[in-house]
Amino acid sequence: MYYTLSLLFVYFFIYAVIGWMCEVVYCSIPEKKFINRGFLNGPYCPIYGVGALIIITFLIPYVSDPILVFFIGIILTSTLEYITSWGMEKLFHAKWWDYSDHKFNINGRVCLLNSLLFGILCVVLMYLVHPIVNDLVKSFSPFLIQVAATVAAVIFISDLVESTRETVSFNKKLTSVYEATAELKDNLKEKGITTAHEVTAKVRDLRDDTLADAKDSAHQLIVSLTNRITETKKINRYSHRRIMNAFPKMAHQYHQNALELYKAYMDKNKAPKN
Structure with missing residues (x-):
């Protein structure tokens, strides 16, 4: 058997x-x-x-x-x-x-x-x-086949567990991005940024990384949002980026706008950090 x-x-x-x-x-x-x-x-x-x-x-x-x-x-x-x-x-x-x-x-x-x-x-x-x-x-002999299968099974199951953990982490990150955006929604509207597409475009075009370099209040809000994305739950940059690269047409059931915003943030911060 x-x-x-x-x-x-x-x-x-x-x-x-x-x-x-x-x-x-x-x-x-x-x-x-x-x-x-x-x-x-x-x-x-x-x-x-x-x-x-x-x-x-x-x-x-x-x-x-x-x-x-x-x-x-x-x-x-x-x-x-x-x-x-x-x-x-x-x-x-x-x-x-x-x-x-x-x-x-x-x-x-x-x-x-x-x-x-x-x-x-x-x-x-x-x-x-x-x-x-x-x-x-x-x-191959039956013994070698059993050894190969055992080793492959350990590798595969370990990867399955880790990849599932990373995907759960990715979903949690999207939830935190959604929450961070929702908290700043009213302030963003006051500055004329009314749609999720505009927020994503602003993040993608952002040049300065700190509030000290912010040129205006709208810019400050966008920088503040990116800082919130960095702070809310640890970002596993490699695994999250790998998921998005592997499935570029991924569509999230609940947080599609947060997914697009997170993609823009990750594109802007391509240098690996922990």
Whole structure:
């Protein structure tokens, strides 16, 4: 039993790493910079690991028909992506990716373009990748497979716990940004800053970092707001920035304006600080 579970986890981990590599290439090239995709810190995307196991399990009976593999693969992967998007939104109150600007999308969670690409990947997986991975894994002894699975599981679970903690911290930070903005809302309105977009633009364009350098009362308020953002709950700059970079189209269920403001603040303060 332990060997069987170890074997499954090794497959899961390998495909999670391969999926992460595909995501990084797919997302980094258009942005012309490296983007560490995925919910976790490490180089793996669990959704690909789970997806690969589901695809292999369900599609082996149809492996003689590539067309059927393609279309069943589309259904399986699109369903998994939709459920994952819905589940993460319920857990963390944010839509982590949004395909609303793509044609033929369903609630912004899945879209035809990505589903077709996943269908192609299913064909590649079944006829090219999995036979190679399968031969490679089976070349190792049961003992080595169990050791590899145990080590990978410890790394993966540790990362999952830490990444979840960081995401909870990120949500708390957005709440604190919202509260800081709400407290200064009336004062900002008095200075002619009436919308969340204007506040975000002012923070993004801010040149001076201290109240001593403030040129006018409106400027002072914006500087005061950035100071409040810094002070309210410790900022984990690396993890928070990684989350925002990995999911640039993230939409928060309750604090979208605070998310945009926090992005502007983090863009302005790119130098790493603790």
